[in-house]
Amino acid sequence: MIYIVVDLEATCWEDRSKSPNEIIEIGAVMVNEYKEQISEFDTFVKPIIHTQLSDFCTQLTSITQTLVDSAPLFPQAIACFQNWITSHSDEYVLCSWGFYDKKQFENDCLLHNLPADWIKAHWSIKHQYSKIKNMKPMGMEQALAKELLTLEGTHHRGIDDAKNIAKIFIKYFDHWGIK
Numbered sequence: 001m002i003y004i005v006v007d008l009e010a011t012c013w014e015d016r017s018k019s020p021n022e023i024i025e026i027g028a029v030m031v032n033e034y035k036e037q038i039s040e041f042d043t044f045v046k047p048i049i050h051t052q053l054s055d056f057c058t059q060l061t062s063i064t065q066t067l068v069d070s071a072p073l074f075p076q077a078i079a080c081f082q083n084w085i086t087s088h089s090d091e092y093v094l095c096s097w098g099f100y101d102k103k104q105f106e107n108d109c110l111l112h113n114l115p116a117d118w119i120k121a122h123w124s125i126k127h128q129y130s131k132i133k134n135m136k137p138m139g140m141e142q143a144l145a146k147e148l149l150t151l152e153g154t155h156h157r158g159i160d161d162a163k164n165i166a167k168i169f170i171k172y173f174d175h176w177g178i179k
């Protein structure tokens with residue numbers, strides 16, 4: 001079994017009702033059964049509907065128009081991501097901070113007419129963490145602070161968020177009820 005701690009960034013606007021949001025970055029860290037971080041994956045993704053990133057989105061994520069313009073489209077990016085996972089193991093679970101990333105993967109698969117059955121095994125670390133701590137679900141930043149863990153890199157960059165979530169994942173590895 002391997003654990004894929006994944007964090008997505010997507011097109012966004014100050015007005016949260018604007019849609020659809022499309023994935024623009026897939027950042028992930030792979031953790032093995034021995035709590036070792038064994039690999040990392042990061043790709044930008046070129047959106048097809050709102051092809052121009054809003055200033056708001058670039059400010060939030062630090063992802064620029066140039067980065068997404070030269071990035072693969074979702075079908076190619078997701079094939080790379082799936083190959084990266086299955087080249088290590090066919091038994092995996094996707095772990096993310098909340099259910100947003102699962103839903104966003106499903107939305108983009110639907111948009112591109114791709115199967116979404118590979119997403120089924122998913123855990124929200126945010127909700128499991130809240131159960132362990134007997135607290136209401138909280139943001140990643142807040143959880144890191146609570147654990148006296150440093151938020152490294154740039155918040156709202158998929159790969160950096162994934163690395164930071166992985167710290168909490170590894171710290172509580174034996175408590176998730178995941179074995």
Ligand code: AMP
Pocket residue numbers: 007008009010011012013014016021060061155156157161
């Ligand atoms: P995060 O993993 O917290 O960086 O957020 C993932 C995605 O959610 C971002 O790439 C945005 O598409 C969206 N998002 C996060 N925070 C905001 C916000 N304050 N306003 C609008 N969209 C947001």
Ligand code: MG
Pocket residue numbers: 007008009155156157158161
């Ligand atoms: Mg993020």
